[in-house]
Amino acid sequence: MYVGQGGLIMTEVVGMVFIIIGIPFFLSGTIGLLRLPDIYTRLHALTKADNVGLxxxxxxxxIQATSWLEVAKLFLIWFLVLVASATSCHLVADAALRRNIKPWTKE
Amino acid sequence: MSVPPAAVAWRLGLFGALWFILCGGELGSWPFGLPTVVLATWVDLQLAGNGQTRALRPLILMRILPFFFWKSILGALDVMARVLKPRLPIDPGLVEFPLTIPPGGGRILLANCITLLPGTISARLADDRIIVHTLDKGLPVVAKIQDLEGRIASLYGPCPAKETGRGLP
Incomplete structure:
Protein backbone atom coordinates (compact mmCIF):
# COMPACT_ATOMS: atom_id res chain seq x y z
CA MET A 1 0.00 0.00 0.00
CA TYR A 2 1.10 3.54 -0.68
CA VAL A 3 1.50 5.39 2.57
CA GLY A 4 2.91 8.75 1.55
CA GLN A 5 3.28 11.97 3.51
CA GLY A 6 -0.50 12.40 3.46
CA GLY A 7 -1.14 8.91 4.79
CA LEU A 8 -3.24 6.37 2.85
CA ILE A 9 -4.73 8.15 -0.14
CA MET A 10 -8.26 7.21 -1.15
CA THR A 11 -7.66 7.26 -4.93
CA GLU A 12 -4.68 4.94 -4.50
CA VAL A 13 -6.87 2.41 -2.72
CA VAL A 14 -9.78 2.61 -5.17
CA GLY A 15 -7.35 2.42 -8.10
CA MET A 16 -5.70 -0.62 -6.61
CA VAL A 17 -9.09 -2.36 -6.18
CA PHE A 18 -9.77 -1.95 -9.92
CA ILE A 19 -6.31 -3.24 -10.83
CA ILE A 20 -6.87 -6.29 -8.63
CA ILE A 21 -10.28 -6.89 -10.29
CA GLY A 22 -8.42 -7.01 -13.62
CA ILE A 23 -6.10 -9.82 -12.56
CA PRO A 24 -8.61 -12.76 -12.68
CA PHE A 25 -9.49 -11.79 -16.27
CA PHE A 26 -5.86 -12.05 -17.39
CA LEU A 27 -5.54 -15.30 -15.43
CA SER A 28 -8.60 -16.85 -17.07
CA GLY A 29 -7.32 -15.77 -20.50
CA THR A 30 -4.13 -17.70 -19.84
CA ILE A 31 -5.96 -20.71 -18.39
CA GLY A 32 -8.12 -20.69 -21.52
CA LEU A 33 -5.03 -20.63 -23.73
CA LEU A 34 -3.72 -23.72 -21.95
CA ARG A 35 -6.98 -25.69 -21.61
CA LEU A 36 -8.92 -24.99 -24.81
CA PRO A 37 -8.47 -27.50 -27.64
CA ASP A 38 -7.73 -25.53 -30.84
CA ILE A 39 -6.61 -22.24 -32.35
CA TYR A 40 -10.14 -20.84 -32.73
CA THR A 41 -11.30 -21.49 -29.18
CA ARG A 42 -8.02 -20.15 -27.79
CA LEU A 43 -8.58 -16.89 -29.64
CA HIS A 44 -11.85 -16.49 -27.72
CA ALA A 45 -10.03 -16.67 -24.39
CA LEU A 46 -7.19 -14.36 -25.37
CA THR A 47 -9.17 -11.57 -26.99
CA LYS A 48 -12.17 -11.33 -24.68
CA ALA A 49 -10.67 -11.97 -21.25
CA ASP A 50 -7.47 -9.99 -21.75
CA ASN A 51 -9.26 -6.95 -23.18
CA VAL A 52 -11.47 -6.67 -20.12
CA GLY A 53 -8.55 -7.35 -17.78
CA LEU A 54 -6.60 -4.54 -19.41
CA ILE A 63 -8.02 6.79 -10.99
CA GLN A 64 -4.49 7.02 -9.57
CA ALA A 65 -3.31 9.40 -12.33
CA THR A 66 -2.25 12.91 -11.39
CA SER A 67 -3.33 14.78 -14.54
CA TRP A 68 -6.13 14.61 -17.11
CA LEU A 69 -3.55 14.27 -19.85
CA GLU A 70 -2.32 11.09 -18.22
CA VAL A 71 -5.90 9.78 -18.07
CA ALA A 72 -6.41 10.58 -21.76
CA LYS A 73 -3.17 8.80 -22.67
CA LEU A 74 -4.19 5.70 -20.69
CA PHE A 75 -7.57 5.48 -22.41
CA LEU A 76 -5.91 6.03 -25.79
CA ILE A 77 -3.68 3.02 -25.06
CA TRP A 78 -6.73 0.96 -24.10
CA PHE A 79 -8.58 1.93 -27.29
CA LEU A 80 -5.59 1.12 -29.53
CA VAL A 81 -5.03 -2.27 -27.84
CA LEU A 82 -8.76 -3.06 -28.19
CA VAL A 83 -8.74 -2.34 -31.93
CA ALA A 84 -5.41 -4.12 -32.50
CA SER A 85 -6.46 -7.23 -30.58
CA ALA A 86 -9.87 -7.56 -32.27
CA THR A 87 -8.23 -7.06 -35.68
CA SER A 88 -5.39 -9.51 -35.10
CA CYS A 89 -7.86 -12.05 -33.70
CA HIS A 90 -9.83 -11.80 -36.93
CA LEU A 91 -6.66 -12.11 -39.05
CA VAL A 92 -5.40 -15.17 -37.15
CA ALA A 93 -8.81 -16.88 -37.46
CA ASP A 94 -8.99 -15.95 -41.16
CA ALA A 95 -5.48 -17.33 -41.80
CA ALA A 96 -6.40 -20.57 -39.99
CA LEU A 97 -9.51 -20.98 -42.16
CA ARG A 98 -7.43 -20.39 -45.32
CA ARG A 99 -5.09 -23.19 -44.25
CA ASN A 100 -8.14 -25.44 -43.85
CA ILE A 101 -7.52 -25.96 -40.16
CA LYS A 102 -10.67 -27.74 -39.02
CA PRO A 103 -12.28 -26.30 -35.90
CA TRP A 104 -12.33 -28.74 -32.99
CA THR A 105 -15.83 -30.13 -32.39
CA LYS A 106 -17.45 -32.06 -29.61
CA GLU A 107 -17.26 -35.78 -30.62
CA MET B 1 -14.10 16.15 -56.20
CA SER B 2 -14.77 18.77 -53.56
CA VAL B 3 -14.01 18.00 -49.95
CA PRO B 4 -16.66 19.03 -47.38
CA PRO B 5 -15.09 21.55 -44.92
CA ALA B 6 -16.61 19.68 -41.98
CA ALA B 7 -14.80 16.50 -43.01
CA VAL B 8 -11.48 18.40 -42.91
CA ALA B 9 -12.28 20.25 -39.69
CA TRP B 10 -13.14 17.29 -37.50
CA ARG B 11 -10.12 15.33 -38.74
CA LEU B 12 -7.79 18.25 -37.96
CA GLY B 13 -9.38 18.51 -34.52
CA LEU B 14 -9.12 14.79 -33.84
CA PHE B 15 -5.48 14.42 -34.96
CA GLY B 16 -4.56 17.64 -33.14
CA ALA B 17 -6.08 16.27 -29.94
CA LEU B 18 -4.18 12.99 -30.43
CA TRP B 19 -0.87 14.86 -30.79
CA PHE B 20 -1.70 16.92 -27.71
CA ILE B 21 -2.34 13.77 -25.67
CA LEU B 22 0.77 11.98 -26.95
CA CYS B 23 3.14 14.90 -26.27
CA GLY B 24 1.63 15.88 -22.95
CA GLY B 25 0.85 19.42 -24.09
CA GLU B 26 4.53 20.21 -24.68
CA LEU B 27 4.68 23.50 -26.67
CA GLY B 28 8.03 22.62 -28.25
CA SER B 29 6.48 19.58 -29.94
CA TRP B 30 4.19 21.56 -32.25
CA PRO B 31 6.79 22.45 -34.95
CA PHE B 32 6.72 18.69 -35.62
CA GLY B 33 3.14 18.21 -34.58
CA LEU B 34 1.44 20.68 -36.86
CA PRO B 35 2.85 19.25 -40.13
CA THR B 36 2.13 15.75 -38.83
CA VAL B 37 -1.50 16.62 -38.06
CA VAL B 38 -1.97 18.17 -41.52
CA LEU B 39 -0.31 15.17 -43.19
CA ALA B 40 -2.45 12.71 -41.19
CA THR B 41 -5.59 14.62 -42.19
CA TRP B 42 -4.57 14.50 -45.85
CA VAL B 43 -3.76 10.78 -45.77
CA ASP B 44 -7.03 9.98 -43.97
CA LEU B 45 -9.05 11.98 -46.49
CA GLN B 46 -7.35 10.09 -49.33
CA LEU B 47 -8.20 6.78 -47.69
CA ALA B 48 -11.79 7.89 -46.96
CA GLY B 49 -12.46 8.98 -50.54
CA ASN B 50 -12.24 12.75 -49.87
CA GLY B 51 -14.84 12.71 -47.12
CA GLN B 52 -17.53 11.35 -49.41
CA THR B 53 -18.12 8.30 -47.21
CA ARG B 54 -20.87 8.17 -44.67
CA ALA B 55 -19.86 9.72 -41.39
CA LEU B 56 -20.33 8.15 -37.98
CA ARG B 57 -22.96 9.83 -35.83
CA PRO B 58 -21.05 10.74 -32.64
CA LEU B 59 -24.12 11.21 -30.44
CA ILE B 60 -25.58 7.80 -31.26
CA LEU B 61 -22.11 6.30 -30.77
CA MET B 62 -22.04 7.76 -27.25
CA ARG B 63 -25.47 6.31 -26.56
CA ILE B 64 -24.64 2.75 -27.52
CA LEU B 65 -21.06 2.67 -26.19
CA PRO B 66 -22.24 1.37 -22.76
CA PHE B 67 -23.91 -1.54 -24.60
CA PHE B 68 -20.54 -2.52 -26.14
CA PHE B 69 -18.71 -2.23 -22.82
CA TRP B 70 -21.33 -4.32 -21.05
CA LYS B 71 -21.31 -7.02 -23.76
CA SER B 72 -17.52 -7.08 -23.64
CA ILE B 73 -17.52 -7.71 -19.88
CA LEU B 74 -20.18 -10.42 -20.31
CA GLY B 75 -18.02 -12.00 -23.02
CA ALA B 76 -15.01 -12.10 -20.69
CA LEU B 77 -17.08 -13.54 -17.81
CA ASP B 78 -18.49 -16.18 -20.18
CA VAL B 79 -14.99 -17.29 -21.19
CA MET B 80 -13.87 -17.23 -17.56
CA ALA B 81 -16.79 -19.41 -16.42
CA ARG B 82 -16.21 -21.95 -19.20
CA VAL B 83 -12.44 -22.37 -18.84
CA LEU B 84 -12.55 -22.61 -15.03
CA LYS B 85 -15.11 -25.43 -15.00
CA PRO B 86 -13.39 -28.83 -14.83
CA ARG B 87 -15.66 -30.26 -17.57
CA LEU B 88 -14.80 -27.40 -19.97
CA PRO B 89 -18.40 -26.90 -21.25
CA ILE B 90 -17.84 -25.87 -24.89
CA ASP B 91 -19.49 -26.95 -28.14
CA PRO B 92 -17.64 -24.90 -30.78
CA GLY B 93 -18.41 -24.57 -34.46
CA LEU B 94 -18.63 -22.22 -37.44
CA VAL B 95 -21.73 -20.17 -38.26
CA GLU B 96 -22.29 -18.29 -41.50
CA PHE B 97 -24.21 -15.02 -41.44
CA PRO B 98 -25.45 -13.13 -44.55
CA LEU B 99 -24.74 -9.39 -44.19
CA THR B 100 -27.26 -6.67 -44.99
CA ILE B 101 -25.08 -3.76 -43.84
CA PRO B 102 -23.37 -2.07 -46.85
CA PRO B 103 -19.61 -2.55 -47.39
CA GLY B 104 -17.22 -0.15 -45.69
CA GLY B 105 -16.40 0.90 -42.17
CA GLY B 106 -19.65 -0.46 -40.77
CA ARG B 107 -18.76 -4.04 -41.75
CA ILE B 108 -15.33 -3.81 -40.17
CA LEU B 109 -16.82 -2.36 -37.01
CA LEU B 110 -19.39 -5.18 -36.98
CA ALA B 111 -16.65 -7.82 -37.36
CA ASN B 112 -14.67 -6.32 -34.47
CA CYS B 113 -17.75 -6.06 -32.26
CA ILE B 114 -18.68 -9.70 -32.94
CA THR B 115 -15.29 -10.58 -31.49
CA LEU B 116 -16.21 -8.74 -28.27
CA LEU B 117 -19.65 -10.37 -28.02
CA PRO B 118 -19.99 -13.34 -25.65
CA GLY B 119 -19.16 -16.63 -27.36
CA THR B 120 -18.34 -15.41 -30.88
CA ILE B 121 -15.32 -14.26 -32.90
CA SER B 122 -15.37 -13.16 -36.53
CA ALA B 123 -13.24 -15.46 -38.66
CA ARG B 124 -13.81 -14.32 -42.22
CA LEU B 125 -15.39 -11.31 -43.89
CA ALA B 126 -15.96 -12.00 -47.58
CA ASP B 127 -18.51 -11.15 -50.27
CA ASP B 128 -21.78 -10.48 -48.49
CA ARG B 129 -21.34 -12.84 -45.59
CA ILE B 130 -19.35 -13.22 -42.43
CA ILE B 131 -18.10 -16.50 -40.99
CA VAL B 132 -18.24 -16.55 -37.22
CA HIS B 133 -16.66 -19.04 -34.85
CA THR B 134 -18.72 -19.71 -31.75
CA LEU B 135 -17.70 -21.32 -28.48
CA ASP B 136 -21.17 -22.83 -28.09
CA LYS B 137 -23.46 -23.77 -30.98
CA GLY B 138 -26.34 -23.67 -28.49
CA LEU B 139 -26.12 -19.87 -28.28
CA PRO B 140 -28.55 -17.81 -30.41
CA VAL B 141 -25.63 -16.60 -32.56
CA VAL B 142 -27.62 -15.43 -35.60
CA ALA B 143 -30.15 -13.46 -33.54
CA LYS B 144 -27.37 -11.75 -31.60
CA ILE B 145 -25.48 -10.73 -34.75
CA GLN B 146 -28.70 -9.42 -36.31
CA ASP B 147 -29.27 -7.23 -33.25
CA LEU B 148 -25.67 -5.97 -33.37
CA GLU B 149 -25.90 -5.29 -37.12
CA GLY B 150 -28.99 -3.12 -36.56
CA ARG B 151 -27.26 -1.12 -33.85
CA ILE B 152 -24.17 -0.55 -35.99
CA ALA B 153 -26.26 0.42 -39.04
CA SER B 154 -27.92 3.09 -36.87
CA LEU B 155 -24.47 4.59 -36.16
CA TYR B 156 -24.11 5.70 -39.74
CA GLY B 157 -26.00 8.40 -41.58
CA PRO B 158 -28.44 7.63 -44.40
CA CYS B 159 -27.11 5.67 -47.38
CA PRO B 160 -25.79 7.72 -50.32
CA ALA B 161 -27.90 7.19 -53.45
CA LYS B 162 -25.47 4.71 -55.04
CA GLU B 163 -25.76 2.36 -52.11
CA THR B 164 -29.53 2.10 -51.93
CA GLY B 165 -31.44 -0.66 -53.65
CA ARG B 166 -29.04 -3.35 -52.45
CA GLY B 167 -31.99 -5.45 -51.38
CA LEU B 168 -32.19 -4.28 -47.81
CA PRO B 169 -35.20 -5.77 -46.04
Whole structure:
Protein backbone atom coordinates (compact mmCIF):
# COMPACT_ATOMS: atom_id res chain seq x y z
CA MET A 1 0.00 0.00 0.00
CA TYR A 2 1.10 3.54 -0.68
CA VAL A 3 1.50 5.39 2.57
CA GLY A 4 2.91 8.75 1.55
CA GLN A 5 3.28 11.97 3.51
CA GLY A 6 -0.50 12.40 3.46
CA GLY A 7 -1.14 8.91 4.79
CA LEU A 8 -3.24 6.37 2.85
CA ILE A 9 -4.73 8.15 -0.14
CA MET A 10 -8.26 7.21 -1.15
CA THR A 11 -7.66 7.26 -4.93
CA GLU A 12 -4.68 4.94 -4.50
CA VAL A 13 -6.87 2.41 -2.72
CA VAL A 14 -9.78 2.61 -5.17
CA GLY A 15 -7.35 2.42 -8.10
CA MET A 16 -5.70 -0.62 -6.61
CA VAL A 17 -9.09 -2.36 -6.18
CA PHE A 18 -9.77 -1.95 -9.92
CA ILE A 19 -6.31 -3.24 -10.83
CA ILE A 20 -6.87 -6.29 -8.63
CA ILE A 21 -10.28 -6.89 -10.29
CA GLY A 22 -8.42 -7.01 -13.62
CA ILE A 23 -6.10 -9.82 -12.56
CA PRO A 24 -8.61 -12.76 -12.68
CA PHE A 25 -9.49 -11.79 -16.27
CA PHE A 26 -5.86 -12.05 -17.39
CA LEU A 27 -5.54 -15.30 -15.43
CA SER A 28 -8.60 -16.85 -17.07
CA GLY A 29 -7.32 -15.77 -20.50
CA THR A 30 -4.13 -17.70 -19.84
CA ILE A 31 -5.96 -20.71 -18.39
CA GLY A 32 -8.12 -20.69 -21.52
CA LEU A 33 -5.03 -20.63 -23.73
CA LEU A 34 -3.72 -23.72 -21.95
CA ARG A 35 -6.98 -25.69 -21.61
CA LEU A 36 -8.92 -24.99 -24.81
CA PRO A 37 -8.47 -27.50 -27.64
CA ASP A 38 -7.73 -25.53 -30.84
CA ILE A 39 -6.61 -22.24 -32.35
CA TYR A 40 -10.14 -20.84 -32.73
CA THR A 41 -11.30 -21.49 -29.18
CA ARG A 42 -8.02 -20.15 -27.79
CA LEU A 43 -8.58 -16.89 -29.64
CA HIS A 44 -11.85 -16.49 -27.72
CA ALA A 45 -10.03 -16.67 -24.39
CA LEU A 46 -7.19 -14.36 -25.37
CA THR A 47 -9.17 -11.57 -26.99
CA LYS A 48 -12.17 -11.33 -24.68
CA ALA A 49 -10.67 -11.97 -21.25
CA ASP A 50 -7.47 -9.99 -21.75
CA ASN A 51 -9.26 -6.95 -23.18
CA VAL A 52 -11.47 -6.67 -20.12
CA GLY A 53 -8.55 -7.35 -17.78
CA LEU A 54 -6.60 -4.54 -19.41
CA UNK A 55 -9.70 -2.33 -19.15
CA UNK A 56 -9.82 -2.74 -15.37
CA UNK A 57 -6.07 -2.18 -14.99
CA UNK A 58 -6.30 0.99 -17.11
CA UNK A 59 -9.30 2.17 -15.09
CA UNK A 60 -7.37 1.63 -11.86
CA UNK A 61 -4.32 3.48 -13.19
CA UNK A 62 -6.52 6.33 -14.47
CA ILE A 63 -8.02 6.79 -10.99
CA GLN A 64 -4.49 7.02 -9.57
CA ALA A 65 -3.31 9.40 -12.33
CA THR A 66 -2.25 12.91 -11.39
CA SER A 67 -3.33 14.78 -14.54
CA TRP A 68 -6.13 14.61 -17.11
CA LEU A 69 -3.55 14.27 -19.85
CA GLU A 70 -2.32 11.09 -18.22
CA VAL A 71 -5.90 9.78 -18.07
CA ALA A 72 -6.41 10.58 -21.76
CA LYS A 73 -3.17 8.80 -22.67
CA LEU A 74 -4.19 5.70 -20.69
CA PHE A 75 -7.57 5.48 -22.41
CA LEU A 76 -5.91 6.03 -25.79
CA ILE A 77 -3.68 3.02 -25.06
CA TRP A 78 -6.73 0.96 -24.10
CA PHE A 79 -8.58 1.93 -27.29
CA LEU A 80 -5.59 1.12 -29.53
CA VAL A 81 -5.03 -2.27 -27.84
CA LEU A 82 -8.76 -3.06 -28.19
CA VAL A 83 -8.74 -2.34 -31.93
CA ALA A 84 -5.41 -4.12 -32.50
CA SER A 85 -6.46 -7.23 -30.58
CA ALA A 86 -9.87 -7.56 -32.27
CA THR A 87 -8.23 -7.06 -35.68
CA SER A 88 -5.39 -9.51 -35.10
CA CYS A 89 -7.86 -12.05 -33.70
CA HIS A 90 -9.83 -11.80 -36.93
CA LEU A 91 -6.66 -12.11 -39.05
CA VAL A 92 -5.40 -15.17 -37.15
CA ALA A 93 -8.81 -16.88 -37.46
CA ASP A 94 -8.99 -15.95 -41.16
CA ALA A 95 -5.48 -17.33 -41.80
CA ALA A 96 -6.40 -20.57 -39.99
CA LEU A 97 -9.51 -20.98 -42.16
CA ARG A 98 -7.43 -20.39 -45.32
CA ARG A 99 -5.09 -23.19 -44.25
CA ASN A 100 -8.14 -25.44 -43.85
CA ILE A 101 -7.52 -25.96 -40.16
CA LYS A 102 -10.67 -27.74 -39.02
CA PRO A 103 -12.28 -26.30 -35.90
CA TRP A 104 -12.33 -28.74 -32.99
CA THR A 105 -15.83 -30.13 -32.39
CA LYS A 106 -17.45 -32.06 -29.61
CA GLU A 107 -17.26 -35.78 -30.62
CA MET B 1 -14.10 16.15 -56.20
CA SER B 2 -14.77 18.77 -53.56
CA VAL B 3 -14.01 18.00 -49.95
CA PRO B 4 -16.66 19.03 -47.38
CA PRO B 5 -15.09 21.55 -44.92
CA ALA B 6 -16.61 19.68 -41.98
CA ALA B 7 -14.80 16.50 -43.01
CA VAL B 8 -11.48 18.40 -42.91
CA ALA B 9 -12.28 20.25 -39.69
CA TRP B 10 -13.14 17.29 -37.50
CA ARG B 11 -10.12 15.33 -38.74
CA LEU B 12 -7.79 18.25 -37.96
CA GLY B 13 -9.38 18.51 -34.52
CA LEU B 14 -9.12 14.79 -33.84
CA PHE B 15 -5.48 14.42 -34.96
CA GLY B 16 -4.56 17.64 -33.14
CA ALA B 17 -6.08 16.27 -29.94
CA LEU B 18 -4.18 12.99 -30.43
CA TRP B 19 -0.87 14.86 -30.79
CA PHE B 20 -1.70 16.92 -27.71
CA ILE B 21 -2.34 13.77 -25.67
CA LEU B 22 0.77 11.98 -26.95
CA CYS B 23 3.14 14.90 -26.27
CA GLY B 24 1.63 15.88 -22.95
CA GLY B 25 0.85 19.42 -24.09
CA GLU B 26 4.53 20.21 -24.68
CA LEU B 27 4.68 23.50 -26.67
CA GLY B 28 8.03 22.62 -28.25
CA SER B 29 6.48 19.58 -29.94
CA TRP B 30 4.19 21.56 -32.25
CA PRO B 31 6.79 22.45 -34.95
CA PHE B 32 6.72 18.69 -35.62
CA GLY B 33 3.14 18.21 -34.58
CA LEU B 34 1.44 20.68 -36.86
CA PRO B 35 2.85 19.25 -40.13
CA THR B 36 2.13 15.75 -38.83
CA VAL B 37 -1.50 16.62 -38.06
CA VAL B 38 -1.97 18.17 -41.52
CA LEU B 39 -0.31 15.17 -43.19
CA ALA B 40 -2.45 12.71 -41.19
CA THR B 41 -5.59 14.62 -42.19
CA TRP B 42 -4.57 14.50 -45.85
CA VAL B 43 -3.76 10.78 -45.77
CA ASP B 44 -7.03 9.98 -43.97
CA LEU B 45 -9.05 11.98 -46.49
CA GLN B 46 -7.35 10.09 -49.33
CA LEU B 47 -8.20 6.78 -47.69
CA ALA B 48 -11.79 7.89 -46.96
CA GLY B 49 -12.46 8.98 -50.54
CA ASN B 50 -12.24 12.75 -49.87
CA GLY B 51 -14.84 12.71 -47.12
CA GLN B 52 -17.53 11.35 -49.41
CA THR B 53 -18.12 8.30 -47.21
CA ARG B 54 -20.87 8.17 -44.67
CA ALA B 55 -19.86 9.72 -41.39
CA LEU B 56 -20.33 8.15 -37.98
CA ARG B 57 -22.96 9.83 -35.83
CA PRO B 58 -21.05 10.74 -32.64
CA LEU B 59 -24.12 11.21 -30.44
CA ILE B 60 -25.58 7.80 -31.26
CA LEU B 61 -22.11 6.30 -30.77
CA MET B 62 -22.04 7.76 -27.25
CA ARG B 63 -25.47 6.31 -26.56
CA ILE B 64 -24.64 2.75 -27.52
CA LEU B 65 -21.06 2.67 -26.19
CA PRO B 66 -22.24 1.37 -22.76
CA PHE B 67 -23.91 -1.54 -24.60
CA PHE B 68 -20.54 -2.52 -26.14
CA PHE B 69 -18.71 -2.23 -22.82
CA TRP B 70 -21.33 -4.32 -21.05
CA LYS B 71 -21.31 -7.02 -23.76
CA SER B 72 -17.52 -7.08 -23.64
CA ILE B 73 -17.52 -7.71 -19.88
CA LEU B 74 -20.18 -10.42 -20.31
CA GLY B 75 -18.02 -12.00 -23.02
CA ALA B 76 -15.01 -12.10 -20.69
CA LEU B 77 -17.08 -13.54 -17.81
CA ASP B 78 -18.49 -16.18 -20.18
CA VAL B 79 -14.99 -17.29 -21.19
CA MET B 80 -13.87 -17.23 -17.56
CA ALA B 81 -16.79 -19.41 -16.42
CA ARG B 82 -16.21 -21.95 -19.20
CA VAL B 83 -12.44 -22.37 -18.84
CA LEU B 84 -12.55 -22.61 -15.03
CA LYS B 85 -15.11 -25.43 -15.00
CA PRO B 86 -13.39 -28.83 -14.83
CA ARG B 87 -15.66 -30.26 -17.57
CA LEU B 88 -14.80 -27.40 -19.97
CA PRO B 89 -18.40 -26.90 -21.25
CA ILE B 90 -17.84 -25.87 -24.89
CA ASP B 91 -19.49 -26.95 -28.14
CA PRO B 92 -17.64 -24.90 -30.78
CA GLY B 93 -18.41 -24.57 -34.46
CA LEU B 94 -18.63 -22.22 -37.44
CA VAL B 95 -21.73 -20.17 -38.26
CA GLU B 96 -22.29 -18.29 -41.50
CA PHE B 97 -24.21 -15.02 -41.44
CA PRO B 98 -25.45 -13.13 -44.55
CA LEU B 99 -24.74 -9.39 -44.19
CA THR B 100 -27.26 -6.67 -44.99
CA ILE B 101 -25.08 -3.76 -43.84
CA PRO B 102 -23.37 -2.07 -46.85
CA PRO B 103 -19.61 -2.55 -47.39
CA GLY B 104 -17.22 -0.15 -45.69
CA GLY B 105 -16.40 0.90 -42.17
CA GLY B 106 -19.65 -0.46 -40.77
CA ARG B 107 -18.76 -4.04 -41.75
CA ILE B 108 -15.33 -3.81 -40.17
CA LEU B 109 -16.82 -2.36 -37.01
CA LEU B 110 -19.39 -5.18 -36.98
CA ALA B 111 -16.65 -7.82 -37.36
CA ASN B 112 -14.67 -6.32 -34.47
CA CYS B 113 -17.75 -6.06 -32.26
CA ILE B 114 -18.68 -9.70 -32.94
CA THR B 115 -15.29 -10.58 -31.49
CA LEU B 116 -16.21 -8.74 -28.27
CA LEU B 117 -19.65 -10.37 -28.02
CA PRO B 118 -19.99 -13.34 -25.65
CA GLY B 119 -19.16 -16.63 -27.36
CA THR B 120 -18.34 -15.41 -30.88
CA ILE B 121 -15.32 -14.26 -32.90
CA SER B 122 -15.37 -13.16 -36.53
CA ALA B 123 -13.24 -15.46 -38.66
CA ARG B 124 -13.81 -14.32 -42.22
CA LEU B 125 -15.39 -11.31 -43.89
CA ALA B 126 -15.96 -12.00 -47.58
CA ASP B 127 -18.51 -11.15 -50.27
CA ASP B 128 -21.78 -10.48 -48.49
CA ARG B 129 -21.34 -12.84 -45.59
CA ILE B 130 -19.35 -13.22 -42.43
CA ILE B 131 -18.10 -16.50 -40.99
CA VAL B 132 -18.24 -16.55 -37.22
CA HIS B 133 -16.66 -19.04 -34.85
CA THR B 134 -18.72 -19.71 -31.75
CA LEU B 135 -17.70 -21.32 -28.48
CA ASP B 136 -21.17 -22.83 -28.09
CA LYS B 137 -23.46 -23.77 -30.98
CA GLY B 138 -26.34 -23.67 -28.49
CA LEU B 139 -26.12 -19.87 -28.28
CA PRO B 140 -28.55 -17.81 -30.41
CA VAL B 141 -25.63 -16.60 -32.56
CA VAL B 142 -27.62 -15.43 -35.60
CA ALA B 143 -30.15 -13.46 -33.54
CA LYS B 144 -27.37 -11.75 -31.60
CA ILE B 145 -25.48 -10.73 -34.75
CA GLN B 146 -28.70 -9.42 -36.31
CA ASP B 147 -29.27 -7.23 -33.25
CA LEU B 148 -25.67 -5.97 -33.37
CA GLU B 149 -25.90 -5.29 -37.12
CA GLY B 150 -28.99 -3.12 -36.56
CA ARG B 151 -27.26 -1.12 -33.85
CA ILE B 152 -24.17 -0.55 -35.99
CA ALA B 153 -26.26 0.42 -39.04
CA SER B 154 -27.92 3.09 -36.87
CA LEU B 155 -24.47 4.59 -36.16
CA TYR B 156 -24.11 5.70 -39.74
CA GLY B 157 -26.00 8.40 -41.58
CA PRO B 158 -28.44 7.63 -44.40
CA CYS B 159 -27.11 5.67 -47.38
CA PRO B 160 -25.79 7.72 -50.32
CA ALA B 161 -27.90 7.19 -53.45
CA LYS B 162 -25.47 4.71 -55.04
CA GLU B 163 -25.76 2.36 -52.11
CA THR B 164 -29.53 2.10 -51.93
CA GLY B 165 -31.44 -0.66 -53.65
CA ARG B 166 -29.04 -3.35 -52.45
CA GLY B 167 -31.99 -5.45 -51.38
CA LEU B 168 -32.19 -4.28 -47.81
CA PRO B 169 -35.20 -5.77 -46.04
Missing amino acids: GFVILGLA
